[in-house]
Amino acid sequence: MGFLSPWLLLGGLAVSVPLVLHFFYRARYRKLPWAAMTFLKQSIEQTSRRLRFQEFVLLLLRCAALLLLALALARPTFSGATAGGRGESVDAIFIFDTSYSMTARDGEKTRLERAKDAAATILDNLPGNSTIQIIGCADRAVELGPQSPRNLDQARQIVANLEPTALATDLLPGLTEAYAGLDRGAGTNKEVYVFTDMHKLGWDRQSAAIRGKCEELKQRATLLLVRCGNPERPIRNVGITSITYPNDIPHTGTRMPCAVLLRNTGKESVRNVTVALEVDGKQQEKESETVPEIAPGQAFPVNLTAKLDAAGPRVLTATVTGDDLPGDNRLDRIVSVRETVRVVIVDGRPDFRDPKESAGHYVRNAILPVKSSDVDNYFIRVEAVPADEAGPALLGNCDVCFLLDVPASNADRPGIPGLSREFVDRLSEFVKSGGGLIIGSGENIVPARYNQILGSGGVNLLPFDLEGVSLTTPEKPFKIAPETTDVPSYLERFQQEPFRTVTADADLSKVLNVKPAATGRVLMRLADQKPFLCSRTVGDGEVIFIAGSMDDKWGNWPSKTGSFLSFIDMTLTHFSSKAARGANVTAGDPIVWTPLDATKNFDLMRPDGKRVKLGKASGVPPVVTASDTPLAGVYRILADNQDVKAAPQFCVSPNLSETDDLTDLTNSEVEQILGFKPVFLEAGTPEGIATERAKREWTVWVLLALFALALGESVWAWFCGKAW
Missing domain, CATH: 3.40.50.880 (Class I glutamine amidotransferase (GATase) domain)
Known part of the structure; x- marks a missing residue:
């Protein structure tokens, strides 16, 4: 148990007042002989034991009342010295699971949308002078801001603009970054929130290390796990695992036959999914087909053709619609098309x-x-x-x-x-x-x-x-x-x-x-x-x-x-x-390219349009390396003043290990991994999130106990003063 105002426990010293009055106060009197008192002495001796017992109980009740008052003023909490209560400033750290399983829609909203709503509610209920740090986490951690930890408005904007990645879940990098972030907070009241769907992969990949890191966090902060998924509704998912074509040289003037391989990684059949294939984003030339049903665990090839009308590196794009998880519903592949x-x-x-x-x-x-x-x-x-x-x-x-x-x-x-x-x-x-x-x-x-x-x-x-x-x-x-x-x-x-x-x-x-x-x-x-x-x-x-x-x-x-x-x-x-070769990689893997002119500066253009400076080529032979590849889609590496259309293209596919097993852990399974019981919250229940900090404080209960004790003391005092 901890205290938000431990110095107020000094008020407990007031318990010495009734003790002093009880044991050391003596009325001043003179002894006067009076014959009638001789007859009363025997009666007083008969009732003295009962009176001493009543006075001793009354003394204990009054001392306990003073101790409870001091305890209430110290605002006790049940989660240790770092646990916060109502009105006390908080150093909060938000860890957002940004793996693409968070894009699953198992209700009216996606899991990531529920995480954002839950985070907004927590931000709205942070006490004054609180600080906030936000970390995005998939299989790597990214500190997102805000620039000033006290700028809660900027934090709200960061939360609202959060985007999922194409990476697989691993919570350890985020927990590690959060532990380092505890040192950046000036207060002693610290809270770490993890917004996740409890995807089994994220806990299993490095379970021993996660357990150790959570133990360390527990010693310095309150660890709160915010469940953003709906465990009562399984995810229906069909992902694209590959695009294959005959072992021939793709060449112009043909419609190349391709096999788009689908796989149902969920636990329920998925019906009426539509698969499409296009080249270089040409919607008017794409082919599509509807698959009536794909059973759980089934791999299903769909044969489509791609029109190759231009030589050079071409982008094949396969898409599928009709399931609950869009993160693996698109796959891009670079194909080298030759005229001769x-x-x-x-x-x-x-x-x-x-x-x-x-x-x-x-x-x-x-x-x-x-x-x-x-x-x-x-x-x-x-x-x-x-x-x-x-x-x-x-x-x-x-x-x-x-x-x-x-x-x-x-x-x-x-x-x-x-x-x-x-x-x-x-x-x-x-x-x-x-x-x-x-x-x-x-x-x-x-x-x-x-x-x-x-x-x-x-x-x-x-x-x-x-x-x-x-x-x-x-x-x-x-x-x-x-x-x-x-x-x-x-x-x-x-x-x-x-x-x-x-x-x-x-x-x-x-x-x-x-x-x-x-x-x-x-x-x-x-x-x-x-x-x-x-x-x-x-x-x-x-x-x-x-x-x-x-x-x-x-x-x-x-x-x-x-x-x-x-x-x-x-x-x-x-x-x-x-x-x-080297133009098709998995999300998170680096893109390595050998330029013809290594003296220029290069930028990476991501699928979301953002540009990342890469600098000049380095090494022998000189290569340009881009490691910022969290999104699936088409990337380009641009030299100084180069036309975007002339820049080399690279296709990044989702990390399909994320959907190999879509199981979400229960609270008891998470407890078993961690070895202790953290605070579990449910996204989508704002009243629970808003009152969680108040639940961790015992002040109200101590005041209720004080009220009951004062009432008991009054009744006992009346009883003791009653003439019998």
């Missing part, structure tokens, strides 16, 4: 008389799966040249380059032309600037020369340096092991059927050995664990090295169309989508 994809094949073993014998035959056919009459109209343009015709200009308009069984130089294989020094230097620049390079093995490759020119001794493009060639017999061929595919990677589907079986069925007679190091990454291995597919990121580009040949000289893998053709398709799609 230009591929150069440098063939180290060309055969103009019989093209089927050339090193690039299988690759070219895999890239161009159309009739020869349609090749000129196909969006992928392929140019195949022998090594001696591969000049630097060849890479000028190129997106992807294949080196197939090509000697690293003219000196590698007598009589067989190799790469020129000028081409190698240009190839290095091509990859670093974002190009894709695929290197296929073969008899013309001399490992030592490749290491010297293309590897660690030269332009350093190889994922790993090469060693010798491994041979085997037809009876015991090398086998590709698709189950070893690295995850995550663009080839991870090779672990699944039908890719897995058809790939494992291929036989290889020779492979090039590599020396694995930290410079590269093994994407897939052989059954004996030798690296087969390797990759390395170089600048903004990437190099893929195949330890086997990409023709039928070293095995029959190229003839396994289900595997080889899929590998070519996935690789081209992977390289062509590089503009979208």
